[in-house]
Amino acid sequence: MGINADLVKKLRESTGIGIMDCKAALIEADGDLEKAMNVLRKKGLASAKKRTGRKAMEGMIASYIHHGDKIGVLVEINCETDFVARTDEFKDLARDVAMHIAATSPSYISKEDVSCDVIEKEKEIYSEQSKGKPEHAITKIIDGKLEKFFSQFCLLQQTFIKDNKISVNEYLMSKVAKLGENIKIRRFTRYQLGG
Amino acid sequence: MGINADLVKKLRESTGIGIMDCKAALIEADGDLEKAMNVLRKKGLASAKKRTGRKAMEGMIASYIHHGDKIGVLVEINCETDFVARTDEFKDLARDVAMHIAATSPSYISKEDVSCDVIEKEKEIYSEQSKGKPEHAITKIIDGKLEKFFSQFCLLQQTFIKDNKISVNEYLMSKVAKLGENIKIRRFTRYQLGG
Numbered sequence: 563m564g565i566n567a568d569l570v571k572k573l574r575e576s577t578g579i580g581i582m583d584c585k586a587a588l589i590e591a592d593g594d595l596e597k598a599m600n601v602l603r604k605k606g607l608a609s610a611k612k613r614t615g616r617k618a619m620e621g622m623i624a625s626y627i628h629h630g631d632k633i634g635v636l637v638e639i640n641c642e643t644d645f646v647a648r649t650d651e652f653k654d655l656a657r658d659v660a661m662h663i664a665a666t667s668p669s670y671i672s673k674e675d676v677s678c679d680v681i682e683k684e685k686e687i688y689s690e691q692s693k694g695k696p697e698h699a700i701t702k703i704i705d706g707k708l709e710k711f712f713s714q715f716c717l718l719q720q721t722f723i724k725d726n727k728i729s730v731n732e733y734l735m736s737k738v739a740k741l742g743e744n745i746k747i748r749r750f751t752r753y754q755l756g757g
Numbered sequence: 758m759g760i761n762a763d764l765v766k767k768l769r770e771s772t773g774i775g776i777m778d779c780k781a782a783l784i785e786a787d788g789d790l791e792k793a794m795n796v797l798r799k800k801g802l803a804s805a806k807k808r809t810g811r812k813a814m815e816g817m818i819a820s821y822i823h824h825g826d827k828i829g830v831l832v833e834i835n836c837e838t839d840f841v842a843r844t845d846e847f848k849d850l851a852r853d854v855a856m857h858i859a860a861t862s863p864s865y866i867s868k869e870d871v872s873c874d875v876i877e878k879e880k881e882i883y884s885e886q887s888k889g890k891p892e893h894a895i896t897k898i899i900d901g902k903l904e905k906f907f908s909q910f911c912l913l914q915q916t917f918i919k920d921n922k923i924s925v926n927e928y929l930m931s932k933v934a935k936l937g938e939n940i941k942i943r944r945f946t947r948y949q950l951g952g
Contacts, residue, residue, distance in 0.1 A: 600878070600881075600882060603882050603886075604882050604885040604886060606886060619950065619951035620950070621950055621951075622826035622827070622950065623822060623826055623827060623828060623829030623948045623949075623950060624822065624826065624829070625820035625821075625822055625829055625831060626820075627818060627819065627820055631817035631818055631819065631842070631848075632817070632818060633818060634818030634819070634820055634831050634833075635831070636820060636829050636830070636831040636946055636948055638829075638948050638950065640950075640951075647826070653826075683795065686795075687795060687798050687799050690799040691798075691799060691801060749948070751831055751946040751948075753818045753831055753833050753944070753946075754818075755814065755815070755816055755817065755818060755833065755835075756814035756816075756835075
């Protein structure tokens with residue numbers, strides 16, 4: 563059985579083990595990456611802990627704990643160089659975003675992250691809600707309600723709490739222009755006590 | 758069709774809508790909670806945002822950002838009263854736990870949280886690794902390796918970074934004794950830049 567070179571590479575990267583051993587393990591596991599990992603562990607070659615990838619990604623992890631310690635946010639924001647990551651401007655941005663998330667509790671980073679299933683279900687509800695309205699108005703109503711949904715639940719589409727004339731995305735873009743690097747909110751977690 | 762009173766209660770709690778409407782929605786949805794929620798929304802009674810439960814749970818959300826802003830931890834720690842949650846002792850505990858998680862990156866809170874599937878897979882690997890050893894020794898070897906697995910990946914079973922003579926659980930229990938309240942690490946999130 564031939565083993566895909568990409569798979570060998572992936573197994574190498576996640577274990578740090580040599581090509582020949584990785585290839586043999588993949589053959590034994592019929593090309594299944596997870597099984598091959600276990601084959602290597604059974605042979606005592608790999609450890610349970612995956613090596614963290616050495617992806618070239620800069621930025622910072624920021625947190626915001628709301629007064630009273632009942633709400634907390636953790637956020638990862640990426641940029642292109644550590645130089646930019648260390649600027650006060652970037653750190654302010656990270657703090658602002660964390661504070662914004664604490665206040666608004668978004669469900670998604672961007673409207674692109676909302677699954678088709680969720681969108682379909684929302685549309686179904688909106689079309690039910692707009693029953694009886696003239697046919698030509700319904701599409702518009704549904705689109706409008708969907709945009710409202712995005713601006714309620716998607717971080718980038720939300721109105722920025724520190725300036726209600728712009729969205730979080732527009733705030734981000736203003737920083738991109740200033741700092742001259744691509745900036746991305748990669749992930750966030752928001753805890754509310756007992757939530 | 759009869760509707761379970763528990764379901765009606767749940768729907769009430771998550772929507773804040775009256776009993777009769779909740780019951781009618783559940784009947785229309787054949788007792789499916791999520792569908793009933795959508796029925797209420799179609800009728801314009803409920804909003805997309807679930808109400809946060811008003812569970813009586815005290816404690817705090819704490820964070821720890823490692824020097825250099827490349828690792829961050831968010832943790833929720835519960836106790837029984839807000840009085841204890843506001844003590845310096847409790848706040849120190851929360852900070853210590855967050856710092857510990859940043860340093861050791863556990864995968865689970867407790868060994869009780871490790872799924873049977875994972876344990877079975879680990880056991881399989883250990884038994885393969887101990888092939889050729891005398892029969893009576895193998896069970897002991899496997900148990901020993903499993904304990905080692907727990908102490909590597911489970912927060913409560915890990916050795917506490919600030920005192921390597923006790924586990925995190927023992928540290929927690931010492932605080933329970935001091936503060937006189939049950940204390941629980943409820944959840945945590947650990948971000949590593951680019952991880």
